[in-house]
Amino acid sequence: MRNTTKYIALIAIIISTHMLNAQTGNNSNRIKILTEQKEAIKIEERDFLKTEVEFIIQRLEKGEITQEKADELKLDAAKKRALNIENRTSIIDHKIALLERNDDGYLDNDGEFSVAGLSIGGKKGSYVGLKIKGNNEPIKYDRRTLSEMVIAVGLNNAIIDGEKLDNSPYEFGGSRFFELGWAWKTRVFNESNFMRLKYGVSLHINGLKPTDNRYFVENGNQTTLELFSSDLKKSKLSITNLVIPIHFEFGPSKKIEKDNYFRYSTSKQFKIGLGGYAGFNIGTRQKLKYTLDGDSVKDKFKKDYNTSDLVYGLSSYIAFNTTALYIKYDLSPIFKNQTIEQNNISLGVRFDME
Numbered sequence: 327m328r329n330t331t332k333y334i335a336l337i338a339i340i341i342s343t344h345m346l347n348a349q350t351g352n353n354s355n356r357i358k359i360l361t362e363q364k365e366a367i368k369i370e371e372r373d374f375l376k377t378e379v380e381f382i383i384q385r386l387e388k389g390e391i392t393q394e395k396a397d398e399l400k401l402d403a404a405k406k407r408a409l410n411i412e413n414r415t416s417i418i419d420h421k422i423a424l425l426e427r428n429d430d431g432y433l434d435n436d437g438e439f440s441v442a443g444l445s446i447g448g449k450k451g452s453y454v455g456l457k458i459k460g461n462n463e464p465i466k467y468d469r470r471t472l473s474e475m476v477i478a479v480g481l482n483n484a485i486i487d488g489e490k491l492d493n494s495p496y497e498f499g500g501s502r503f504f505e506l507g508w509a510w511k512t513r514v515f516n517e518s519n520f521m522r523l524k525y526g527v528s529l530h531i532n533g534l535k536p537t538d539n540r541y542f543v544e545n546g547n548q549t550t551l552e553l554f555s556s557d558l559k560k561s562k563l564s565i566t567n568l569v570i571p572i573h574f575e576f577g578p579s580k581k582i583e584k585d586n587y588f589r590y591s592t593s594k595q596f597k598i599g600l601g602g603y604a605g606f607n608i609g610t611r612q613k614l615k616y617t618l619d620g621d622s623v624k625d626k627f628k629k630d631y632n633t634s635d636l637v638y639g640l641s642s643y644i645a646f647n648t649t650a651l652y653i654k655y656d657l658s659p660i661f662k663n664q665t666i667e668q669n670n671i672s673l674g675v676r677f678d679m680e
Contacts, residue, residue: 353425360422364415371414375407381467381586399585465587471512472680473526478505478652480674482532484660487667495551500535500562503672511575519590522575524599530567530637532670534660535560542612542631547663549632560615565660565670567637569605576600597645603654604638632661643676652676 379400386396482503483494507528514521536542540551541561554561577597579590610633614625641654656670 353428357422357425360418360425364418367414367418368411371407371411375403378403378407378586384467403586467587469587469589471510473508473510474678474680476505476507476509476526476528476676476678478674478676479503480652480672482534482670482672484534484668485655485671495537495540497535497537500533502533503674504531505529505676507571509571509678513590514574519579519581519592520576524571524573524575524601526571528569528571528603530569530603530605530654532565532567532672534563534565536563541614544629544631547632549661549664554614554616556616556618558614558616560613563610563612563631565607565633566609566611567605568608569603569637571601571603571641573599573601573641573643592647594647597650599641599643599645599650601642602638602640604636607633607635607637632663634658634660634662639670645676645678648678648680650676650678 382391382396382399382403385391386393391399480503481498482501483491483496483498485491486494505528507526509524509526509528511522511524513519514523536551539554539558539561541554541558542563543550543552575597576599577592578595579592580595582589582591607630610629610631612627612629612631614623614627616623637656637658639654639656639658641652643650643652645651652672652674654672658669660668660670
């Protein structure tokens with residue numbers, strides 16, 4: 327755990343920085359902040375060194391490295407942090423010297439008064455803001471959980487009781503789905519990355535485009551397809567669901583080992599995902615386009631159309647690298663309380679982008 331003293335020092339610096347709003351041009355205040363920051367840098371770098379040494383000791387206890395190698399890594403880490411302290415405090419010493427020989431309100435060539443990891447920016451006489459610069463934290467030795475964006479697109483349709491899929495009342499090319507989400511992937515076993523638990527949150531948009539100039543009509547608790555009075559250029563129902571997908575992902579990975587960390591990479595590897603999802607409907611909309619008395623008409627109807635409030639289903643993917651063949655099937659019916667049950671099915675391509 328990081329040193330509490332470091333946080334107290336940094337908080338004090340931030341408070342002092344904001345107090346400069348009323349006295350932007352006071353070089354003595356800036357010099358005071360810079361001097362305090364030098365002490366904070368020493369505490370920070372020593373704390374990072376402590377964390378790195380703890381990682382080295384863990385590796386030694388697990389038998390991953392010898393005592394000789396551990397001593398070498400500790401020495402290298404100590405040298406690096408000592409040089410960091412020397413370089414970072416030297417930068418501050420130069421800034422202090424710059425302020426000492428110039429009048430109040432002096433800014434460096436970038437128009438920015440820097441304080442090691444912090445910088446106070448703005449033109450002379452303007453509001454003094456505060457922003458955080460780079461991150462000096464040591465690399466985490468073992469990162470078991472990674473995150474990635476998920477995008478999927480493809481064809482959508484419905485499995486209907488007593489009907490074959492090729493007799494579907496929905497167009498195969500015109501009925502499509504889209505998914506956008508964020509997923510976390512956690513290694514299940516400590517010493518192997520063959521199995522990962524993948525979970526997150528996704529937006530499913532399932533589209534159904536009726537055939538034969540029909541559209542959806544809500545009659546009480548029943549939703550039916552009926553002929554439209556004019557020639558439809560477009561008829562489409564879009565159902566948007568917010569879901570939590572969970573998959574077990576299987577497949578080989580490459581172990582990348584460095585002196586102070588290791589990672590498992592599934593880049594350019596085959597993987598299989600098996601799981602499902604559950605969530606709820608957040609919106610249903612029907613779009614109609616047609617011509618009436620020579621004029622083009624576009625209608626949009628936002629209604630529930632008796633679609634299921636809660637959704638859940640099964641999903642699976644087979645991937646190489648970041649691209650996968652993806653299928654999902656709703657176990658919950660598209661429309662509730664229907665005489666004939668319909669279940670949504672989607673097939674497409676999925677991209678998991680780390």
